[in-house]
Amino acid sequence: MSTERNPKAPLISVRGLEKHFAGGSIKALNGVDADIMRGEVVVVIGPSGSGKSTFLRCLNLLDRPTRGSVIFEGTDITGAGVNINLHRQRMGMVFQHFNLFPHMTLLKNMTIAPVKLKGVPKEEAEREALELLERVGLKDRAYAYPNQLSGGQKQRVAIMRALCMHPDVMLFDEPTSALDPEMVGEVLDVMKNLARSGMTMVVVTHEMGFAREVGDRVMFMDGGRLIEQGTPEEIFTNAQNPRTQSFLSKIL
């Protein structure tokens, strides 16, 4: 289990986050405040359209917030003049549809960012990538192309690709939703190991088992707001808000 190493300063601090689409007619986020502590595994749950994915994508500014601030390691990254690319190097992200680069081998997928962005020597980056691949049992596929892999294998590689940049936090956007059921387990196992190693993680998922087992904190979102949060214990067995209760009653 992960532990909170530095509970005083949050790694990411979100204040008054709003995100409007289509010129303001759709409000995906409607004033969210949240803190993510170093080493913490935060699981975000909620019905579809509740804004949980948008919340996650606002953390690394893939969606630029309409209002509000995202403070990452003491810097408000929504501010003008901030080089967001530098901050994104320290925020790994895993997508629902993997988004591996189809024209590169797995090894190249994993090493291109460290080599091009951090100036890591190619040999060193490849050695490290091979180690990571070995951990997830895909070392012998290092020179294969993404389209030769199964969905579960692709997602494991995608996680490793993000890890190659040594991020301070990993964002997971429904990482198992596009997988065949029998492949969900292998991806969750990788994520569990990652959580145990002390990585800070924000996970948007429908896997309640994972939330219960690995999560330090569960956030329930609905209608673009953060409705309720607490330990998995509190949320799953003793939810206070009626909307949380109704959501959980439908899926559990």
Place this chain on the structure above:
Amino acid sequence: MKTSVKRALTVSACVLAALCAFAYLVYALFFGAGTLKVAARYRLLAVDKEYVIDEKDAHIGEDGLLYVTGGEYESELSGRGFMYETLRYLPDAKATVLTAHFESEGRYVKLADVSSPSGFTARKGAEDRDGDSLTTQFDLSYKDKKNASQEPVLLTVYAYMGDEAAVLQDGFEPATFTYPQDGSNKAAAKAKISFDGWIKQDGEVTQVLLSSPYESAFICAEFTCPENYDAALLQLHVFETVSRITPGKQLHKLVYQFKLNFLDDSRWEYLLKGLATTLLITLASGCMGVVLGALVAVIRSTWEKNHENMRPGIGKSCLHFADKVCGVYLTVIRGTPVMVQLLIMYLIIFAQASNGTVSAILAFGINSGAYVAEIVRGGIMSIDNGQFEAGASLGFGYPQTMIHIIMPQAFKNILPSLANEFIALLKETSVSGYVAVKDLNKGGDIIRGVTYSPFMPLIAVALIYLAVVMFFTKLVSLLERRLRSSEHRT
């Protein structure tokens, strides 16, 4: 036993038949004696009127020579013109005597002794004047210095008159002359040129040029008309004089045509140099088009994908402006014919420099850029948004994402379209001749202008274009296969 005899008989009959056919073919191609049929149509080209002279006005005389006598044709000549007539050659004739007969306003024609650069001379013989008619007899002789061929004679006679001679000489190069050999290297013939019924004024022929294409003979005469007209010239244009030489010497004709169009005077160099120019223009403007097109495509797709997500500011305004400029560029270039663009480039923008090749490269480059831009933009837009996001989430900036992640994938998708565009460009450059560029098409044109035979030059030009296009198509399919093997789609 019986069947084998049968089979042997059948086989030998077939072989015999094939041998006979082959022998006949060889005979027909190389040794066949031709008979000439004349079906002539003559056209008198006036300044704005065309005459067709009837077939019945031409006949073969008892001496085996071809005579052409005109019927009566009304002439309303004014200004200036140029007269010549084309007659097909009689394979076994030793000389060709031509009688041209025209009804027109009166002129006076006097022909003088001439000699051609190739050693052909025409000595003026008897002049026979009858009222308005003048017949001048020429003794033609030829000394073959090279002792060359056994080819029969064909004459092309150009008669130039007066001050206009210099002008018209530019348009007609004296061709080489060949003559039958009879064991010696000297030959002589007689030619008679007579003009009837229209000789009134004094004038002077200053030059008669003689030459000999194999298949056709010209008599060209040009007249000044000192008093009634201002330097008026009569033009008689005789063509489509068909001689059917059957069945012999077809191969000869082809060989002669080939020699005439490509080998004589090293005319093939027009095609070779033209091809080099065409390739230069295509490659240079193709490269320019790809660079320009990629730039425009990146600007347009960046704006299209990101403008909703951008913070207002100078960057956004600049991008918006650039996007608008690109939009105008695409609309204008794709909305006007490339030939008009080429002429604008040459006659307006490069009016001072008058450099056709540079104009063509720029015009075709800018034109092709617009089409490439749309192809590349399509390629970029076809890449899943997740690829942009994956690149961004790793920390790549937009340009780096483009270069390392999007473009390699987009390029692979659009390669067939790009290749098509390149091939279309190659063919489009064939209008470069309009701005004084001697490209491949123009090279064929020049040859045609000299030899008057469209078949060989045009077919040759078409075949060269085809060969180049097929070469590039093959090249692209190889490249495509290599790129595809780097992805292993299953």
